[in-house]
Amino acid sequence: MATKRKRIYIAYTGGTIGMMKSAHGYIPAPGFLEKSLQGMPEFFRPEMPEFTLCEYSPLMDSSDMTPADWQRIADDIQRNYNDYDGFVILHGTDTMAYTASALSFMFENLGKPVIVTGSQIPLAALRSDGQTNLLNALYIAAHYPIHEVTLFFNNRLFRGNRATKADADGFDAFAAPNFPPLLEAGIDIEILNGVIQPVKQRPLKVAAVTAQEIGVVTLYPGMSASIIDNLVKHPVKALILLSYGVGNAPQGGSLIDALKRAIDAEIIVLNCTQCFKGTVNMAGYATGNALADIGVISGQDMTIEAALTKLHFLLSQTNNLVDIKNKLAENLRGELTPAD
Numbered sequence: 001m002a003t004k005r006k007r008i009y010i011a012y013t014g015g016t017i018g019m020m021k022s023a024h025g026y027i028p029a030p031g032f033l034e035k036s037l038q039g040m041p042e043f044f045r046p047e048m049p050e051f052t053l054c055e056y057s058p059l060m061d062s063s064d065m066t067p068a069d070w071q072r073i074a075d076d077i078q079r080n081y082n083d084y085d086g087f088v089i090l091h092g093t094d095t096m097a098y099t100a101s102a103l104s105f106m107f108e109n110l111g112k113p114v115i116v117t118g119s120q121i122p123l124a125a126l127r128s129d130g131q132t133n134l135l136n137a138l139y140i141a142a143h144y145p146i147h148e149v150t151l152f153f154n155n156r157l158f159r160g161n162r163a164t165k166a167d168a169d170g171f172d173a174f175a176a177p178n179f180p181p182l183l184e185a186g187i188d189i190e191i192l193n194g195v196i197q198p199v200k201q202r203p204l205k206v207a208a209v210t211a212q213e214i215g216v217v218t219l220y221p222g223m224s225a226s227i228i229d230n231l232v233k234h235p236v237k238a239l240i241l242l243s244y245g246v247g248n249a250p251q252g253g254s255l256i257d258a259l260k261r262a263i264d265a266e267i268i269v270l271n272c273t274q275c276f277k278g279t280v281n282m283a284g285y286a287t288g289n290a291l292a293d294i295g296v297i298s299g300q301d302m303t304i305e306a307a308l309t310k311l312h313f314l315l316s317q318t319n320n321l322v323d324i325k326n327k328l329a330e331n332l333r334g335e336l337t338p339a340d
């Protein structure tokens with residue numbers, strides 16, 4: 001007996017993948033992606049899942065997205081959750097890693113695959129990477145279900161909250177510097193760090209996320225304390241400090257005093273490294289210890305995208321500072337590697 005074809009829901013939010021050339025550069029064009037797909041027979045081969053394409057209106061360049069758009073996508077998936085075996089989100093690459101991270105925190109009890117993908121060249125254009133990315137994302141969602149929010153790009157499937165845009169104009173646009181890919185699509189599809197599971201029919205919970213006031217600052221030699229003072233003015237609730245190396249900041253000068261003033265004013269200061277790869281360990285150097293001493297929290301090996309969306313998620317759930325600080329240190333959705 002032939003097995004039933006899987007059904008995948010595609011939430012098409014926008015991005016280059018469905019764009020059309022205009023006199024002012026690429027623009028999202030309603031109906032254009034669906035029409036382009038109709039002309040590509042490989043998407044309709046019997047090995048492929050059946051799919052429904054839901055085109056959002058308006059289609060967005062992902063640079064225009066806000067937490068309200070994360071919510072819209074999450075709610076859309078929740079509404080369609082019981083009717084499909086998996087979900088593919090077509091999304092612009094610019095903020096793709098933010099959306100993938102945000103969704104990973106917003107979904108609880110996820111028992112089906114959710115894969116975010118897009119492309120660097122529109123699907124309809126010559127040499128597009130969109131066809132491979134979408135075709136593989138659909139195929140993997142149907143035949144290699146990993147129950148997480150993941151990001152597929154250039155033949156690799158990453159955990160969504162570990163991914164970051166690493167190349168502005170190459171096809172290998174994403175990397176997960178602190179976590180190996182879950183799967184690689186070569187001649188064979190190879191499962192690396194992902195866990196394939198049969199679909200779990202259990203209710204999906206979606207947390208509500210609203211936009212929060214969060215500052216992000218990259219440390220640099222000679223940075224004045226007034227920059228910190230200005231960044232943490234009301235109504236800012238949290239500051240992500242992109243520190244040096246394993247989480248260091250200058251000990252001398254008034255920077256530490258400014259951070260302490262912020263922490264005393266109940267602003268959460270989260271320490272992430274400005275390095276592409278590696279983890280914060282404030283016990284490593286006196287310059288890191290000074291931060292830990294005043295109550296700066298370690299962002300461990302989280303990407304900036306994961307740190308920022310985790311803060312959005314936690315600040316949207318509760319006002320309890322102790323709770324938020326504890327959860328920041330906890331590994332909620334595989335976004336950080338706990339220290340042994």
Ligand SMILES: NC(=O)C[C@H](N)C(=O)O
Pocket residue numbers: 014015016017060061062063091092093094095118119120121
């Ligand atoms: N490649 C892309 O999709 C970039 C586009 N600006 C976007 O993020 O929507």
